[in-house]
Amino acid sequence: MSLAPASTAPPPYRARSLRAGGWEVTELTDGHLRLDGGAMWGVVPATMWRSMTPPDADNRILMALRPFLARKGDVVAVIECGIGSRWDAKKRGIYGIEASVSLEQSLASCGVKPQEVTHVVASHAHWDHFGAAVVESGGALAPLFPNARHYLPKVEIENALNPDHVRRASYRREDVEPIARAGLLVAYEGNAEVVPGLRAHVLGGHSDGVAVMTLDEERPDGAIFWSDVVPTAHHAQPPYIMAYDIDVARSFDVRSKWIALAAERGxxxxxxxxxxxAFGRIERDGKRYRVVPLGDNAP
Ligand SMILES: [Zn+2]
Structure with a gap:
């Protein structure tokens, strides 16, 4: 088997951006990680996924950790957080965690300081999505964004603070507790408006409370942040469900509904x-879907 060299080296951070409705949206980065290809693709056979996401010698797929900056008026929102830097050498090795550019550095390249962020909106509390919300400073844990209200689904907060046996590997209490202690944590449920034009929809499936976020969803040029509901553009077919998903039947239902909705709305x-x-529109292609890269996103 020949391995594509492209899978072994992360591409450079480009700070690509586009307009979505009334929002200016810019990609951020918190580096990359490598997860097992079989786990990322569930029941999809390697003969199908290997060409789309080439594995390394340990059968791991190189993946981005890409939060987004969404700005409109006075709102400076960080959508999803990244993995953060609180990792020991063993975990860094297992998960191939590397960040040549951190979340804070990518924000700085957009001219934004952590204290200027007004809202952090996260889809779920898995450590690769919320770990960067908390930093170690002077031996204590503190919020990276000291002035931001941090939005997480209610059930995700409960899971992070008290994970059961099945969920323990996916959450870290210390990612969420310092945010709660600082009085910055906001729990949401169902279909929640964070600020006008920025909504979170709790779907479940991948995790108990995983959400997608929408920007000006009533407009045809609106946007949807897919989180782990559609983790990569290659996963934009309803049955391509990760083995990590805790409720596969629910994943299939919500993915079928929301992928179709996104294609219909554009x-x-x-x-x-x-x-x-970073940016792509899902379009219907006969019985399947395809993703059309958008803006200055063309690879
Ligand atoms: Zn993830």
Whole structure:
């Protein structure tokens, strides 16, 4: 088997951006990680996924950790957080965690300081999505964004603070507790408006409370942040469900509904884990879907 060299080296951070409704949306980065290809693709056979997401010698797929900056008026929102730097050498090795550019550095390149962020909106509390919300400073844990209200689904907060046996590997209490202690944590449920034009929809499936976020969803040039509901552009077919998903039947239902809805509305998709595609529109292609890269996103 020949391995594509592209899978072994992360592409450079480009700070690509586009307009979505009334929002200016810019990709951020918190580096990359490598997860097992079989786990990322569930029942999809390697003969199908290997060409789309080439594995390394340990069968791991290189994936982006790509939060987004969404700005409109006085709102400076960080959508999803990244993995953060509180990792020991063993975990860094297992998960191939590397960040040549951190979340804070990518924000700085957009001219934004952590204390200027007004809202952090997260889809769920898995450590690769919320770990960067908390930093170690002077031996204590503190919020990276000291003035931001941090939005997480209610059930995700409960899971992070008290994970059961099945969920323990996916959450860290210390990612969420310092935010709660600082009085910055806001729990949401169902279909929640964070600020006008920025909504979170709790779907479940991948995790108990995983959500997608929408920007000006009533407009045809609106956007949807897919989180782990559609982790990469290659996963934009309803049955391509990760083995990590805790409720596969629910995943299939919500993915079928929301992928179809996004294609119908024409929303710009924002992809968190896709190595190359930050922005792409899902279109119907016969019985399947395809993703059309958008803006200055063309790989
Ligand atoms: Zn993830």
């Amino acid at each position: 929303w710009t998709g924002l992809f968190y884990h896709d190595l190359d595609t």
